[in-house]
Amino acid sequence: MTHVFHRHLHSTPPVAACASGMRIQDAAGRSYLDASGGAAVSALGHGHPDVLAAMHAQIDRLAYAHTSFFTTEVAERLADELVRTAPAGMGHVYLVSGGSEAVEAALKMARQYFVEIGQPQRTHFIARRQSYHGNTLGALAVGGNAWRRAPFAPMLVPATHVAPCYPYREQRAGETPEQYGLRLADELDAAIVAQGADRVIAFVAETVGGATAGVLTPVPGYFNAVRAVCDRHGVLLILDEVMCGMGRTGTLYASEQEDVVPDLVTIAKGLGGGYQPVGAVLAQKKIVDALSQGSGFFQHGHTYLGHPVACAAALAVQTVIRRDGLLAKVRADGLAFGAMLRQALGEHPHVGDIRGRGFFWGIELVADRGSKRPFAAALKVHAAVKQDALARGLLCYPSGGTADGVHGDHVLLAPPFIASRAD
Numbered sequence: 477m478t479h480v481f482h483r484h485l486h487s488t489p490p491v492a493a494c495a496s497g498m499r500i501q502d503a504a505g506r507s508y509l510d511a512s513g514g515a516a517v518s519a520l521g522h523g524h525p526d527v528l529a530a531m532h533a534q535i536d537r538l539a540y541a542h543t544s545f546f547t548t549e550v551a552e553r554l555a556d557e558l559v560r561t562a563p564a565g566m567g568h569v570y571l572v573s574g575g576s577e578a579v580e581a582a583l584k585m586a587r588q589y590f591v592e593i594g595q596p597q598r599t600h601f602i603a604r605r606q607s608y609h610g611n612t613l614g615a616l617a618v619g620g621n622a623w624r625r626a627p628f629a630p631m632l633v634p635a636t637h638v639a640p641c642y643p644y645r646e647q648r649a650g651e652t653p654e655q656y657g658l659r660l661a662d663e664l665d666a667a668i669v670a671q672g673a674d675r676v677i678a679f680v681a682e683t684v685g686g687a688t689a690g691v692l693t694p695v696p697g698y699f700n701a702v703r704a705v706c707d708r709h710g711v712l713l714i715l716d717e718v719m720c721g722m723g724r725t726g727t728l729y730a731s732e733q734e735d736v737v738p739d740l741v742t743i744a745k746g747l748g749g750g751y752q753p754v755g756a757v758l759a760q761k762k763i764v765d766a767l768s769q770g771s772g773f774f775q776h777g778h779t780y781l782g783h784p785v786a787c788a789a790a791l792a793v794q795t796v797i798r799r800d801g802l803l804a805k806v807r808a809d810g811l812a813f814g815a816m817l818r819q820a821l822g823e824h825p826h827v828g829d830i831r832g833r834g835f836f837w838g839i840e841l842v843a844d845r846g847s848k849r850p851f852a853a854a855l856k857v858h859a860a861v862k863q864d865a866l867a868r869g870l871l872c873y874p875s876g877g878t879a880d881g882v883h884g885d886h887v888l889l890a891p892p893f894i895a896s897r898a899d
C-alpha cells in the first residue's frame with residue numbers, strides 16, 4: 477500500500493534508488509539507461525560532482541531566505557549569467573521553481589504590462605494546438621492539448637488556438653516550407669484580427685514543440701513571420717523554452733536558430749538539470765520598464781522564488797555546459813543521433829516520422845505509414861512503448877495523448893548532453 481498520490485492510481489512505478497551518469501537504478505537493482513533525461517530534464521545526467529558540490533556549499537552557507545526580505549548572491553550571479561547569454565534585450569530574470577510556474581508568471585507579466593501602459597482591455601491569449609505549456613490553470617489555458625484541458629475548460633482564461641508548425645501532417649503538397657510558414661503566420665494574423673487586435677495580449681508558442689507533438693521543429697522563416705505579425709498588432713511574443721531551451725537543441729535557446737527575439741521567454745527543466753526544481757522568465761527591458769514606471773512591482777510571487785540552493789544548482793549546471801563545450805557536442809552528436817535513429821527505425825512499418833534537433837528527437841508512431849493514419853487514441857501506443865522500454869531497461873518519454881483521432885502518438889528521446897555515441 478502506498479500513500480503517495482501517484483500519477484496513475486492503479487499502478488505504482490518502480491522505486492528509484494540511486495543514479496549516476498546516464499543510468500538510474502531501482503530498489504530491485506535494475507538499471508535503466510536514461511535516454512530521455514526523464515522529461516528532457518537531466519541535461520548533465522545524474523550525480524554530476526560539480527553540481528552536487530555547488531549545492532552542498534550553498535546549503536552550508538545559506539539554505540533559504542525569503543525574497544520579500546533578501547536577495548542572495550547566488551540568485552544575482554545566476555541572473556547575471558542568464559542575462560549575459562540570453563536573447564538580445566533580455567534585461568531581467570524572474571526565478572521560479574519550474575516550467576508551469578514560469579509560464580504562469582510570463583502570462584501574468586504580459587497582462588500586467590498592458591495594464592500598466594493603459595491597455596487593460598487586452599485579456600486574450602493566442603496559442604497553438606498540439607502544444608504543452610504546463611498544468612496550472614493559466615498554462616493549461618494556452619496549452620493545446622484538448623484532452624488535458626477538457627475537465628477544466630470552464631475555469632480557463634480566454635485563449636484561441638491556431639495551427640502548430642507540423643510539416644509532416646499539415647504542410648500541403650506543392651507548398652514549400654517557407655510558403656507553409658507564411659500560411660501559418662497568416663492564420664495567426666487572421667486569428668488576432670478576428671479576436672480584435674487591441675484585445676490580444678500575446679501569442680504563446682514553444683519554439684520547438686515537445687511534450688504534446690513529439691518534437692516539432694519550425695520551418696525556416698516561420699518565427700520571423702510570426703514576429704512580424706505580433707509587431708504589426710502590438711501583441712507580445714512569448715516563447716516557451718521550458719523543454720527545448722538551455723542547450724537541448726544545440727544552442728542555449730532554440731530561438732537563436734530561428735533568429736527571432738521574443739518579448740518573454742520561459743525556461744526550466746534543463747536550467748537546473750533536475751538537481752533542483754528551478755525555472756525562470758526572462759523579460760525584455762520594455763516590459764520591466766513599464767512595470768517599474770507604473771506600479772513599481774510585479775503583482776505575483778511564490779514562497780520559493782529564487783531559492784538559493786536551486787540557483788546554485790542551476791548556476792553549476794550552466795557553468796559545466798559552458799566549460800565542457802556541451803553545446804557544440806550536442807550539435808555534432810545530435811546529427812549522429814538523428815542518423816542512428818533513422819537507420820534503426822526509419823523503415824519500421826509503424827514509424828511515420830523521425831524529427832528533431834540536437835539532443836531532442838521525436839518519433840511519430842502510426843498505424844499505417846502510407847496514409848499516416850494514427851493508432852486509435854484509446855490504444856495509447858506511446859504509453860505502451862514507454863512501459864515496454866522500461867521493462868527492457870530504457871527510459872524514453874511518451875508524448876501525445878490528445879485523443880483527437882487526427883494526430884498520432886509520439887516517443888520522445890532527449891538524452892543528457894553527456895551521452896556518448898556508445899550510449
Ligand code: PLP
Nearest residue numbers: 574575576608609610687718719
Ligand atoms: N512548458 C513546456 C514547453 C513543457 O514541456 C513543460 C513540461 O513538460 C512545461 C511548460 C511545464 O513544466 P513543469 O512540468 O516543470 O511545470
